[in-house]
Amino acid sequence: xxxxxxxxxxxxxxxxxxxxxYSATCGTINQTGGSYTDTQGDAVASSLxxxxxxxxYSATIANDAVNLYITLNLNPTASISTVNFNYGIGITTGxxxxxxxxxxATDHGNPYSRxxxxxxxxxxxxxxxxxxxxxxSGSTSSPFTSFGYNDYVYGTPGSTNTPGAWTKIHTVASxxxxxxxxxxxxxxxxxxxxxxxxxxxxxxxxxxxTFDFDIYSTGTSASQTAYDSLADSSPTQTxxxxxxxxxxxxxxxxxxxxxxxxxxxxxxxxxxGLSLTLFLRQRK
Numbered sequence: 001x002x003x004x005x006x007x008x009x010x011x012x013x014x015x016x017x018x019x020x021x022y023s024a025t026c027g028t029i030n031q032t033g034g035s036y037t038d039t040q041g042d043a044v045a046s047s048l049x050x051x052x053x054x055x056x057y058s059a060t061i062a063n064d065a066v067n068l069y070i071t072l073n074l075n076p077t078a079s080i081s082t083v084n085f086n087y088g089i090g091i092t093t094g095x096x097x098x099x100x101x102x103x104x105a106t107d108h109g110n111p112y113s114r115x116x117x118x119x120x121x122x123x124x125x126x127x128x129x130x131x132x133x134x135x136x137s138g139s140t141s142s143p144f145t146s147f148g149y150n151d152y153v154y155g156t157p158g159s160t161n162t163p164g165a166w167t168k169i170h171t172v173a174s175x176x177x178x179x180x181x182x183x184x185x186x187x188x189x190x191x192x193x194x195x196x197x198x199x200x201x202x203x204x205x206x207x208x209x210t211f212d213f214d215i216y217s218t219g220t221s222a223s224q225t226a227y228d229s230l231a232d233s234s235p236t237q238t239x240x241x242x243x244x245x246x247x248x249x250x251x252x253x254x255x256x257x258x259x260x261x262x263x264x265x266x267x268x269x270x271x272x273g274l275s276l277t278l279f280l281r282q283r284k
Contacts, residue, residue, distance in 0.1 A: 027094075027121045029212065030231050031253045034061050040075070042235045043217060043228030052078040052188075053085050054217040054227035061255045063196065068205075071191045072131070072215055079186035080178065081143035084133065084220050087190070090118050090249065091127035093203060094212040098123025100202075101154050101166070104246045111152040111166035113222040115246045122212055122252060126202040128152045128166070129194060132220075134174035147176040147190050157201035169198045196257070207259040212252040219243070 031037070036059045043055040052075030062069045072087060074080060090110060092100050102117055102124035103109045109117025110128050118125040128151065135145030152166045178187035196205040203211055215230040226236045226247035236247050 027119055027212075027249075028251045029254050030233070030251050032255070034255060034258075036060070036230055036253050038228070038230050039233040042233065051083065052076075053080050053083040056215060056217055056228045056230050059215055059230055063205075063257055064260050066195060066197075068194045068196055069191065070129075070194060071189060073181060074188045074190075074217070076181040076184050076188050077186070078188040080133070080147075080190070081136070081145070081187045082138060082140050084138040086112070086114075086218050086220050087131040088112060088114065088116060088216045088218055089129040089131070089213055090116065090125045090216065091129070091199070091203065091211055091213045092118050092122045092125055092252070094210070094252075094254070095123045096121055098126055098202075099155070100124030100126035102248075104248065107166070108223065108246065109248070111150075111168070112218075114216075114218045115223055115225040115244050116216055116218065116249075117246065118212075118214070118249045118252070121250065124154070126154050127199045128154075129192070131176075131190060131192065134176075144178070144187075146174045146178060147192075148173045149176060149192055149194070151194060151198050153199060153201050155201065170195065205257050207257050210254050210256040212254045214249050214252050216247070 038056045038058060040057055041055060055075035056072070057075055058073045060071045070089065088110065092098060100118065100123050101107065101109050102120040104117060107113050108115045109125055112130050130150045132148055133144035134148040136142040138144050150168055150171050152168050154166055156165060157167060176190060176192050179189040179191070180186060181188050199205060203209070216226040217228045218224050218226055223244045225243060225245050229236055229247070229249065231249065231253045232251040237245060
């Protein structure tokens with residue numbers, strides 16, 4: 001997977017909101033467009049016990065008028081129903097002055113206190129989705145039956161961001177489905193349905209808005225680092241692995257919110273088509 005050229009600055013106007021998305025001055029955007037791949041096997045270093053559940057293979061993002069639909073595909077041989085791992089999605093506006101969390105101390109740059117941050121050249125991490133197993137304990141005798149997630153914004157919604165403060169917006173305790181890939185019987189894929197309104201204080205996600213992000217595999221306790229990164233095709237660490245070494249993202253992916261018809265618009269279009277059909281039949 002090739003690293004793209006440095007992301008050029010741009011702004012997307014959002015009417016009265018006046019919201020603009022800017023490029024990072026030092027960071028790099030790797031992939032865009034809603035479908036993302038990662039180097040396979042880059043999270044299974046020789047100094048780590050082999051565990052395919054930490055190996056991110058690919059992801060997709062799509063949207064309708066209300067939700068983001070995010071699918072994370074891990075190594076197809078993984079069995080995430082019986083492995084205790086967390087996964088995280090770090091999000092930013094891409095504006096170097098966004099005021100997000102770029103900390104390498106205290107909370108490490110995210111609300112889960114994992115050793116994961118987004119570089120200040122992107123504006124730091126402004127939003128986070130933390131993904132966890134649900135419906136069981138993750139053991140063979142009590143496997144996870146689904147996943148859940150928490151999402152957070154950096155700062156206090158409705159006011160100027162407060163440095164150092166993460167605010168939980170939404171918790172889905174369970175019900176985010178798992179799936180098997182490539183004919184395998186073990187679960188290795190997770191799909192989330194996340195309301196775009198959860199991020200409104202930092203990211204007013206309307207058609208044409210572009211946000212930058214990365215997806216990480218990580219451990220289940222504080223201070224653990226990123227085992228793998230979707231956006232960065234290189235290993236998160238080389239040589240002797242340090243399970244608490246800070247991972248600071250300087251390569252991200254991006255997604256642009258797509259324009260989709262409102263349900264009422266689709267209904268009206270359908271009624272209009274039906275009326276036209278009935279009219280033509282009557283003419284005949």
